[in-house]
Amino acid sequence: MNIKIVIYVLGGLLRLLGIIMVVPLGVAYYYGEDLTPFLVSIAITVITGLILLSYKTDEEWMRKEGFAIVGLGWLIAAVFGAIPFVLDGISPLNALFESMSAFTTTGSTILTDIESHPKGILFWRGMMQWLGGMGIIVLFIAILPKLGVAGRQLFRAEAPGPTEDKLKPRIRETAKILWMVYFVISFAQVVTLLLAGLSLYDAVNHTFTTMACGGFSNYGLSIGAFNSPLVEYIITFFTFVAGANFALHYRAIYVDRDFLLKDDEFRFYTALVLSASGLLTLLLWRDLNTGFFDSFRLAIFHVVTIMTSTGFATADFNLWSESSKMVILLIMFIGGCAGSTGGGIKVVRILILLRHSRTELFKALHPRAIKSVKFNNKAVPDEIISSIISFVVIYLLIFISSALILSVLGMDIITSITASIATLGNIGPGLGVIGPMGSFDPIPPLGKLILITNMWIGRLEIYTVIVLFTPEFWNK
Secondary structure (H helix, E strand, O other), rough: OHHHHHHHHHHHHHHHHHHHHHHHHHHHOOOOOOOHHHHHHHHHHHHHHHHHHOOOOOOOHHHHHHHHHHHHHHHHHHHOHHHHHHHHOOOOHHHHHHHHHOOOOOOOOOOHHHOOHHHHHHHHHHHHHHHHOOHHHHHHHHHHOOOHHHHHHHHHOOOOOOOOOOOOOOOOHHHHHHHHHHHHHHHHHHHHHOOOOOOHHHHHHHHHHHOOOOOOOOOOOHHHHHHHHHHHHHHHHHOOOOOOOOOHHHHHHHHOOHHHOOOOHHHHHHHHHHHHHHHHHHHHHHHOOOOOHHHHHHHHHHHHHOOOOOEEEEEEEOHHHHHHHHHHHHHHOOOOOOOOOOOOOOHHHHHHHHHHHHHHHHHHOOOOOOOOOEEEEOOOOOHHHHHHHHHHHHHEEEEEEEHHHHHHOOOOOOHHHHHHHHOOOOOOOOOHHHHHOOOOOOOHHHHHHHHHHHHHHHHHOOHHHHHHOOOHHOOO
């Protein structure tokens, strides 16, 4: 491990982060708010970045450096991103929780009176989610020239899903394309929300948190504050889009319009959304005594936002029937597609595991048969299947362990279970104390540290963070 390389690149990342903070500074200036939180934060972040950049080295990067830069990069971004919150009067631990939740696009919040905070702070909170959605390291790769092989190591360590999806031979070009598609779709949502009657501030902020599958809102009632079916359907649509693979969006636009429909994962993703929405519609129609179309509106909005790990809400699903809450709990484990901004296990992993199980059942009945697991008409290598099984096992172990710790700390079982999966899957709200109209503030300090770690691990697909805690990783 070459520590100098890691320090130097993290310095560049902090300098970039400090420059980006100028945007919420401008928002605070526009609304006549106190500029001190951002001026001090920019100074601290940029100066620290410049100090770290003094460790410049031309030595070659290896895989270890890539993992260290990505894992530590997200942690450092969350620490320095929390400074404006601290200067706004939030305790350091709560500020780190909110910042990590923002950058990892989790959307779990410790704020109990959201509207009381300055618009500049809330804008920064939403902007962090947008940056974290496509990935701060991917952005770094896109704008930093001459990374070469090193950029590929960073991309692999951050890219969500079991395999990387290259659009161009050069990783920097792939990163630029992904960010371009992300920006264009975000711009389209801003325009659509403006036409639906939202202010520019609300349209931009909710676009940030929709496209990132993040779920932060400027309002305690989340999307329910707008009381607008049109806004709900717009956000449902763009959340669904954000939960799909952005590489597929690019190919559908520039290569083949039917590319999405030909993709196994996208078809399965759509089928899951429609099936869960249909089931939840029937349950809500039975339980809430509302019209069928109102039940459908509630169902599809919450299925899409929860399954993609966005976490917006228009109703307090804590008050729904046990069967409806069970649907919500089950889809928390799924997540979005690989290459999307969504969290969770990912649809492709679940699909491949189901096909692997079917293949194993077939082999049990026909021991001499040769049958492989296929995805998009191609055989899935055994090492990919093994890595997926390992991922799911470790994912569930972390989920169970953190839920157990929370219960030992005094949280009720429903809160413990859903807080664990909501943070590990980067979903946002859970059930019980941390429901969609509640907050994570009542969680004990040690519990918050556990959940902060969950967010960090979940966003970087487990391995990138876990390897940092192995002694052999740091050996030369």
